Amino acid sequence: MDTEAFREHIVTGNTFKGEYITVGGAMLNGQTITDAHIKIPLRTLNRHGLIAGATGTGKTKTLQILAENLSEKGIPVLLMDMKGDLSGIAKAGSNHPKINERHQKIGLPYTPKDFPVELLTISEQNGVRLRATVSEFGPVLFSRIIDASNAQSGIIAILFKYCDDKSLPLLDLKDFKKVLQYATDEGKEEIQDLYGRISTASAGAILRKIVQLEQQGGDIFFGEKSFEVDDLLKLDETGRGKINVIRLTDIQDRPQLFSTFMLSLLAEIYSTFPERGDSERPELVIFIDEAHLIFREASKALHSQIESIVKLIRSKGVGLYFVTQNPTDVPEGVLSQLGLKIQHALRAFTAKDRKAIKLTAENYPDSEYYDTKEVLTSLGTGEALVSALDEKGRPTPLAATMMRAPMSRMDILTNQELDDLYKKSVLAPKYNNSIDRESAYEMLTAKIKKAESEEVKEKAKEERATVKRSTRTSSKSSATEKAILKVLTSATVIRGVLGILGKMIK
Template identity: 75%
Template sequence: MDTKQEFFDFINAGNTFKGDFITMGAAMLEGETITNAHVKVPLKTLNRHGLIAGATGTGKTKTLQVLAENLSDQGIPVLMMDMKGDLSGIAKASPGHPKIDERHEKIGIPFEAKDFPVEILTLSEQDGVRLRATVSEFGPVLFSRIIDATVAQAGIVSILFKYSDDNKLPLLDLKDFKKILQYATREGKKEIEESYGRISPASSGSILRKIVELEQQGADIFFGEKSFDTEDLTRITDDGRGIINIVRLTDIQDRPGLFSTFMLSLLAEIYGTFPEQGDSDRPELVIFLDEAHLIFKEASKALHNQIESIVKLIRSKGVGLYFVTQNPTDIPEGVLSQLGLKIQHALRAFTAKDRKAIKLTAENYPDSPYYDTKTVLTSLGIGEALVSALDEKGRPTPLAATMLRAPMSRMDILTQEELDSINTSSKLVKKYSETVDRDSAYELLNKKIEKANEEEVKAKAKEERAKASRSSSSSRRGSSRKPAQSATSKAIIKVLTSATVIRGVFGILGKMLK
């Protein structure tokens, strides 16, 4: 038996599953595609998370597109981050191309052009389903991160969240948080210091400036209600296809903190609201986090631990997380170790640091009798990748250099008219277009301050009346005593004067009589 036949049997034996699966492409040996040696990923293990990595221009976005399309066809909803604006074309069928036909002939899969059900979501003023979240939903840790708070400032943020919870003051938008921050350093300073500790005016002033800066970046339209319901990410069309939710982030690329913190908040919300799935045969939702390094950039150790915990726990909710980035070293080791599916596109060795990264990347993959992984990593072409998945029993499938299938949808952006058409027909756009501004911390604190001011005015008025009453009473008593005192004085003076005169007269008379 020749080497190609052995390799063919090796790949097919390791990619035979009982349940449903996605065919990624065909395995390659020594640069040649082995037709029908199909590389597959079982649906059962897609909630074990994954990684799509590779240098710029190697085809990561198209791989993401292929996965999303096949998941949708299997009735699994998808959430994708579109940082560059080139994922929206998934809503329209591919126009086809002779090179696509040639590729699929080598793979052994017929090419089918197809469009997919898409929902356009936005964090900003772009058209689409408006994603909002309340400040309370973010919590003190993530809110501190989004304003880039110091340790001392993060402590103050935690105090304000605690005070709001204890006093049933909803923190819905940024004006709510600004109001409670001002209250803590003015009218409520004594109250908060007695129960929660002292708040430094300098630190609170710095926090306020950071919130103002956040508002100038447009984050004020993100915080508020209606808060997005994560259940709307799991919708399926009438014909049984999962809806692909695309979050367009093209206009907030210079605000990675907002995007990454929103994603962490969303993951925490999903974990908190989705029911336990146990060992199910398919995921309920698959999330692709493009430019994943932004989530971990400059994150504290505590935040890293929080992310790692979410990654470990969220798969029990039937949710798969897929990190898309240039290099696996962008992902913390604690998270990387949790990723079952790894699709590694080519890496380029331009510097000593690049060569070191390639060596480390190669060590993340299982050994193969057919590949020198370090060599293959630098020789892969566009649309080719090393693929290692988990089988239905959780064991790694054979490592395969794979010629990946082409997307069935358009590999380009939608026109503005096409985007408008999607948004016009969207039920979610109508649902979340309304802005709700119910009574929250801002209004409730204003009422509290107003009531305190009224009580203070009443107390002062009462004190003034009491003072006036005491003064009036004192005046009445004074006026009734004064005439009597004056008359007595006059009588005494008169008596004394008379006595003096008498004594004088009697003195003279006495002298005269002598």
């Protein structure tokens, strides 16, 4: 094939008026074409994207490259670090002959750099604590998270309504469990009079689902102080966007907690961020590593909720990027919304794998320069098929791409480096002091105790009244008995006197 024609094809399709980031250089027949750079315009980065490929093909490094370049452009980033290998972004990389050779082929200089990183957590790991209250979820989202049936969702809506009407803050799962217990026990009649009868069986089913969520770490996630999503938009003193890394290495076996957190975060961002329309650059870009964990355990209702948010959140200037092994891990409704696709190599070990590769190839634009199915199985580590959107929303030319190397460390931080980074956090003092203010649990507990105390007092009062009545009755009885005794005594005396007189007369 004509190399110069291919170069012109790539350069023309990757020429933009506005700002962009460069991710690598185009390849043809396995050879890198110098200075045929593959670019992604900032204007379309809120159109979402996918980074996919088999294990060991370079997905994480691609994620790292995108995060670094966005940070340099002053765009904050949020990363889900499922494997624990993204913390190295906080430290500069180092020159290496293979890295220098790669960049020479691409036609880009290589400069090691570190980047501003904030460590976040939703578990027991060190980091800025991310929390949300039950009230912030609302009855609909809370019902979907625990996969409640229609009847159970109705009960949850009643409990939220009752708490709103009675000014009972629902902050954590302990609060919700207390309200649920109250509604089926001490407050059963009150709730029934106000909103109708609550099924004890349905309430028990809801309780079991909440206990299951607690066992996955929901008791840590729900509570105060709630994380304010505006804190994800911080810049450092040089104007670079903060890279917020959520450490999730200890929740891979707790997908319900992960999907709960993700959905609440996206919902909060959508409800909080102002409308941006088609702005020149995104406000925030979110990378969801091991994205299959969100969808694998999610209910149909949860899938629907995620799909809706993906469709709507781009108008808020937010880009979502799903990182997973196979595009089929992502539901079709979500996949159809993704503008940028970076596909690393796929492996064809089985008939099912070959079918998946064929389907994946059909998701990319046709190209006179590539047999897409063949390229997908022949890409090397750090190479990928890239298809983006230009500034007018049209697909850029499909290109097999030699990805540039990350400027930061391609390895994890040591425990000491993690501790040092955590100590420098500007957000930790704001969020890492646990707050347990008076809420539904304490208020209802006090209400129940007060009712019990009043009941005890009432019973004691009734008992005293009974004793008093008994005493009065006893006193009256005693007086009557004395009077009768007196009469009887008098009669006896009279009878005695009369008896004596009678004898005397006789």
